[in-house]
Amino acid sequence: MKPFDPKSFHNILGNLLQDERVAEMKRFVQHGSITTYDHCRNVASISQRINRGLRLKANEDTLLKGAMLHDYFLYDWHDNPRDHNGWHGTAHAGVACRNAEKDFDIDSQTAHVIRSHMWPLNITSVPRSREAWIVCIADKLVSAQETIRHRR
Numbered sequence: 001m002k003p004f005d006p007k008s009f010h011n012i013l014g015n016l017l018q019d020e021r022v023a024e025m026k027r028f029v030q031h032g033s034i035t036t037y038d039h040c041r042n043v044a045s046i047s048q049r050i051n052r053g054l055r056l057k058a059n060e061d062t063l064l065k066g067a068m069l070h071d072y073f074l075y076d077w078h079d080n081p082r083d084h085n086g087w088h089g090t091a092h093a094g095v096a097c098r099n100a101e102k103d104f105d106i107d108s109q110t111a112h113v114i115r116s117h118m119w120p121l122n123i124t125s126v127p128r129s130r131e132a133w134i135v136c137i138a139d140k141l142v143s144a145q146e147t148i149r150h151r152r
């Protein structure tokens with residue numbers, strides 16, 4: 001199995017990548033000069049590599065959709081980090097999950113991936129599936145890389 005497979009990546013995420021509501025994430029900056037959209041796509045891509053490279057056998061549909069929507073909170077958190085249902089760091093996973101449930105027909109496994117990605121900051125939202133663990137770790141790797149490489 002290839003560590004990164006663009007064909008299966010696009011088979012699973014094609015509709016989301018084209019969706020105009022998902023494209024809204026291009027308007028917001030995540031780290032440095034990286035948009036939230038690119039950040040989510042990077043997390044999805046690294047999640048697939050981790051899953052395949054380490055042969056973790058996570059469900060790729062849940063994994064990639066959860067990764068692509070994990071920061072689907074749809075605001076610029078730099079504007080006012082304390083003003084979005086509490087502090088952005090702890091609040092945004094819940095906001096992203098509610099938005100994703102409202103806009104897309106995600107199942108409970110995918111919702112769990114989104115809701116638990118900020119563990120251990122959200123100490124009670126512990127990842128409880130392979131998919132959730134992979135996205136939680138991939139998000140931290142990608143965030144560190146984006147912050148270090150694309151400092152403004």
Ligand SMILES: [Fe+2]
Binds near residue numbers: 117
């Ligand atoms: Fe996040």
Ligand SMILES: [Fe+2]
Binds near residue numbers: 039071139143
């Ligand atoms: Fe993230």
